[in-house]
Amino acid sequence: VPFTQQVENLSHDSLIRRAASVVTDSSSTFLSQTTLALIDSLADYAKAVHTRIALQRQYLATLGKLSPAEDDSLWKLINNQRAEVTDRLSQCKHYETTWTFAMDISKMAVEAAYVSGAEQASITIRTNIQLAQSQIDEAKKGSAEADRKLAETKADEIQRMAEYHAFLQNNDHEMHEAYLRED
Amino acid sequence: VPFTQQVENLSHDSLIRRAASVVTDSSSTFLSQTTLALIDSLADYAKAVHTRIALQRQYLATLGKLSPAEDDSLWKLINNQRAEVTDRLSQCKHYETTWTFAMDISKMAVEAAYVSGAEQASITIRTNIQLAQSQIDEAKKGSAEADRKLAETKADEIQRMAEYHAFLQNNDHEMHEAYLRED
Numbered sequence: 001v002p003f004t005q006q007v008e009n010l011s012h013d014s015l016i017r018r019a020a021s022v023v024t025d026s027s028s029t030f031l032s033q034t035t036l037a038l039i040d041s042l043a044d045y046a047k048a049v050h051t052r053i054a055l056q057r058q059y060l061a062t063l064g065k066l067s068p069a070e071d072d073s074l075w076k077l078i079n080n081q082r083a084e085v086t087d088r089l090s091q092c093k094h095y096e097t098t099w100t101f102a103m104d105i106s107k108m109a110v111e112a113a114y115v116s117g118a119e120q121a122s123i124t125i126r127t128n129i130q131l132a133q134s135q136i137d138e139a140k141k142g143s144a145e146a147d148r149k150l151a152e153t154k155a156d157e158i159q160r161m162a163e164y165h166a167f168l169q170n171n172d173h174e175m176h177e178a179y180l181r182e183d
Numbered sequence: 184v185p186f187t188q189q190v191e192n193l194s195h196d197s198l199i200r201r202a203a204s205v206v207t208d209s210s211s212t213f214l215s216q217t218t219l220a221l222i223d224s225l226a227d228y229a230k231a232v233h234t235r236i237a238l239q240r241q242y243l244a245t246l247g248k249l250s251p252a253e254d255d256s257l258w259k260l261i262n263n264q265r266a267e268v269t270d271r272l273s274q275c276k277h278y279e280t281t282w283t284f285a286m287d288i289s290k291m292a293v294e295a296a297y298v299s300g301a302e303q304a305s306i307t308i309r310t311n312i313q314l315a316q317s318q319i320d321e322a323k324k325g326s327a328e329a330d331r332k333l334a335e336t337k338a339d340e341i342q343r344m345a346e347y348h349a350f351l352q353n354n355d356h357e358m359h360e361a362y363l364r365e366d
Contacts, residue, residue, distance in 0.1 A: 012216070012219065012220035012223065012224075012278070013220075015216045015220075016213070016216045016217055016220060016281055019209070019212045019213040019215075019216040019217075020213055020281075022209040022212065022213070023206075023209045023210055023212075023213045023288060025209070026202070026205040026206045026208070026209040026210075027206055027209075029202045029205060029206075030199070030202040030203055030205070030206045030295070032202075033195070033198045033199045033202040034199055034202075036195065037195035037196075037198075037199060040195065041195075095195070097298055098199055098203075098295070098298055098299055101291070101294060101295040101298060101299075102295065104291060105206060105288060105291050105292065105295055108284070108287060108288050108291060109288065111284060112213070112281070112284040112285065112288055115280055115281050115284060116281050116284075
């Protein structure tokens, strides 16, 4: 290492530039970890919603065909799955909070690296920010799709329940008429 | 290492907590480097101002006693020192910018570490932020004191120059009277 380079390496500007690069590196790692956690939690949430939808549909398909005991155990499963969805959603919110912090720190690291003369580090972390944003956008499509299907299922449920109650009333009416005819 | 601990170490929460700790470490280093640079640049600025004050006082002390060549070279020194003060001030502003970024990133790292469950790292960097702030406050007292003395010297200069001009006019008057007496 030439002497002039050694001297340069000890200057404030050089030390600041290096320290800023290390900040961008660690912010990138923090961003990656929080991005992966948020992607996984969004996927877990979507999976939990899909399971809930499947149980809900099973309930509608078997409406009036189950014994009270079978009906009860299916309702227990649905309620457990409803709690699971709530848990998964709160986990998503937790990781979304840390991910947002990681994004904010990373965006600030872009600027800090730039003013410190660490242009390459600044460009690298800016690229990582864009990547993280597009990965999260993609993962959120999955959970939004699950939410949409759950809303559809709920609308279906309301209609089917209305039909079922109409059917029950109709049966009562027919039974009542049969009774009158027997009279 | 027990098996359960290994598993724990691979969880999202654990990886995020570690990554957040590394962010606080690197932000602390960045803060230290920018703090040292700003302290040095403030000291260099104060030194340059004191040198300018000394030259200014030398000029006032020798007013009317120097040859035009000596007067000229002293003025050159004063002008060079004035330029030096301007350079040092712009260096202070440069390091103040990077230091402010380092403070902002560090403050955000305090929060990020906290929400990530890295409480100890959060406390450590908060302490480093307070230390950096008090070191800079102290260093700024030195440069503010230099500024105050420079302002005093300028006020002195205005007074002395006024006295000197009055003295010159007086001398002219006396010379004029002497001329009249010779008449």
